[in-house]
Amino acid sequence: MSKTYNVGVIGYGLSAKIFHIPFINDSPRFALHSIVQRTPKPTDDASADWPNTKTHRSADDLLADKDIDIVVLTTTPDSHAPLATQAMRAGKHVLVEKPFTPTSSEAQHLCQLAKDNNVLLTVYQNRRWDADFLTLKSLLDDGSLGRIVEFETHFDRHRPEMPSAQSWKTDPASYSAVFDLGTHLMDQVVSVYGLPERITGFVGTQRQHNTTGLEDSFTALLHYSGGMLATCKAAVVSPEETQLRFWVRGEKGSFKKFGLDPQEDQLKAGLRPGESGYGIESEERHGALSSVMDGSGKVERRTVRPVESIGYTAFYEQFAKALDARDEKLVPVEPGVAAGVIRLCELMRRSSVEGKTLVV
Template sequence: MPGAKYNVGIIGYGLSAKTFHIPFINAVEDFHLYAIVQRTPKPNDDASKDHPNIKLYHSTDDLLKDGNVHVVVVTTAPNSHLELAKAAMLAKKHVVVEKPFTPTSAEAQELVDVAKAQGVLITVYQNRRWDSDFLTLKKYVEDGTLGRIVEFETHFDRHRPEPQVDTWKAHNIPGNGAVYDLGTHLMDQVIHLFGMPQRVTGFVGSQRESNPTGLEDSCTVLLHYPQMLATVKAGVVSPEVKQLRYWVRGVNGSFKKFHLDPQEDQLRKQGLKPGDKGYGLEPEEAYGTLNLSKDGKFVSEVAPTVKPATYVEYYRRLAAALNGDASQIPVPPEQAVGLIRLVELARESSKLGKTLDV
């Protein structure tokens, strides 16, 4: 239906829906926030009060029966993704699934197969493909500034040694844990740039002293390519003033970057939204550093962060894909299946204590 608005129904009304989806759906004119499924609204947490023009449903079944819903966004816990996404596609809805796609690659492939059979689109919300620092690094990789890359190190470390608060993310359920949560963000960026690796070595476990649920809170995953090693790290014991984000080395130079992309903090803590002044812009003190060879010597220079496309770009591309340009799908579902396979291999590698072929 090119040129028409797509009515969006969101399943779940937690942090993901409020912070990472609704602001960007509202920022793209092709979409209309039409309905939200919230089972038990509370006086201080009621989707219909926050968004008085939407339809509020208390069950997914009621949402899927609504023929005016064109796109369903699944923002619930990962162990529910298969059931909800499949039901939505069987109801002839296009689907966006919050990452991680599913707990297993077999489930992920099942969803891809259902999408093809139903003639609908399915994709996964890997918004950090549009982190401004990642786009900066991507430019240096693709334009040859760094030369052939031999080591690619990507971090999402934090210093949070105390046990998590009582949310579903604190429980050992299928699809939960560090390698599914932050690990999938980091590995997705790697395979977006370089494709699937040949081998995987995983170290997955807990850095916290108190870990009553057995939840895996930290991971280091080595992705082996023919002439490159990518190291993915997400830890909860990292007492640093500045947290390392990237350290990438090539034959012509290196790129090092501290600090995270600012969008999450701006959305959650500062109340900024897409279109607000300063949204997505990194301060100069957060810029990365390039080390490049000039006149036979290596010199350091500031690497300004590129103008951010912001996470709005995810939904812009989704609209283009729905309007008929398949090349614009923000995350091809086949890549999402491969990513979950890497998660499985990383966990199995950690358990067996050996490197595994992909």
Template sequence: MASRPYKVAIIGYGMSAKVFHIPLIRVSPAFNLYAIVQRSPTADNDASKDHPDIILYRSSEEMVQDSAVDVVVICTIPTTHFELCRLAMVNHKHVIVEKPFTVTSQEADDLINIAVNRDLFLTVYQNRRWDTDFLTLSKLLKEDTLGRVVEFETHFDRHRPEAPKGGWKTKPLPGGGAIYDLGTHLMDQVVVLFGLPDRITGFVGSQRAHNPEGVDDSCTVLMHYDSGLMATVKAGVVSPEVSQLRYWIRGEKGSYKKFHLDCQEEQLKAGKKPGDPSFGIESEDRAGTLTVIRDGQSTSQPCPNIEPVTYSAFYNDFAKAIDGQGKVPVPVEAKGAMGVIRLIELARLSSKEGRTLKK
């Protein structure tokens, strides 16, 4: 294995690469942005002009022949993930793949076997595990502040009643729609906290009155646990709220409610990056609300986020995994990501058949 910094090649040059990966790679001493695969650069969208120090490849097939590449980051549409992951790994590259991992759980299982057989590291970019509000509520649960949790809601709602125009997300493609896009993040968070559910009920479809392409723009998934916990995953496009609900967790000792999305995506889009002053820090008015039972009465108070770890932790942990040659886990285990894809398959089947399904 090459020594640090590990040379990274990115396949794809859309928002995912520009916002969620390149800024993190650039600030990590463990990685060097070495190459980008962009099939059709344009005058106003040319990776080689934006990053003159990289090698620009026009095809993934050409890039994987470059023996200097250590890690391949796949930032393309979900229908391409399986073939590109396989291409990279059969050419002896470690792989980071954007969510959703794959279109089917069988594809995910096949990729895991390739990684194991070739002694390669494979991980899925589930960056919402490092949302600061998610880590804050995780700390509350770990400390048993809320007691036995019976309801857990995680939302990614927006008010976009008009169907967008253009782009692959507007097409009814395999691996597309709200449940594969935002639902993947939300279901992953539930599984991280509570493990796989025992049963699942899905509602997958469209909230828009006019949806000419027939894209599943919304989803609600109920994840049932034998412990009595009900976890609700919800992503909708008709939600005319001033402040969108993000989390609402209720337990025997208290509750936690939080509005607004984690600010890191917004900051990355604005050109900020980990290490910049205030990166990942939400304003005080966006703090969640913690309610606890004291002397038989409910008492509420603001619950500010813990100190941000930031999305850079994903790349830091991946570097440690490579350094440790398997003694340290990758930041997101591929088997866990496969489990989420299987839940999506069950949720879609549940929605189609109108019944609750066992895991």
């Protein structure tokens, strides 16, 4: 019989409630054992939401529990390295929410610590399991696009006003769009092509009344051997009815897609994995493939049906396989790759300050 792994979740914010607990509960391979919530409120109390689950006020109490196999970190990024270190030294496998760590040196240290303590470590780069990205990968794999020359991945929104709610994501000392959305976009590119040879970064703010210096937007150009250029871009001033998501161009064809994968919005609306309609995108949001017709030079355009996918559930299923085999090469996101993405974030910001392209 397959082992069921007991999971302890540290932090009880949006990430825990939307991106982790629904998938832990959806899988027969995992059991939600404990939650750390330091300051519950009458309308936000993990013990009330999950009465059959242990709740703690400190990470120390959770990590002392020998019944817990896996720790999921959903706390602010500055706490990831110390909490992951503490958890791995306690013999726990660790899943870290993105961004992995604030610095690549911390990320590399955690990679080594996992090896030293014979535990598995992975990072929640869940957008590798967006249906549109999986569809794009299938087109790359079957050669529909030919040799790729430009790969654009966007996360643009129209939010020209500064956020009113105060959180770590509005604190410029703690937050940068580079380490938030940038890790998603660059991870998708790196998961397909590996690290680039060079990077050019443009980081700053697009908001007119940004008195805090919060980095709300960026463009990263990833230069690959053979001439391919990958553009990763996030904007907060982009008044479009439907935002561009992907535009990938090759010698045989191009793939263009508008709108985000629906899973995040569905989860926020209360839909759960496995329920009817989960992960299914409306037809008007499907991407389009433009193909060069052999011999004629004409271009034919057709809508591409998304590949069948179980969405972010696949991340946890792959993690279970890695845990069964105790094989670090089977984790859904290798921590060394995630550390490389953090290095790209650092170089992007440095490139922007220095005004030059940097060697990776």
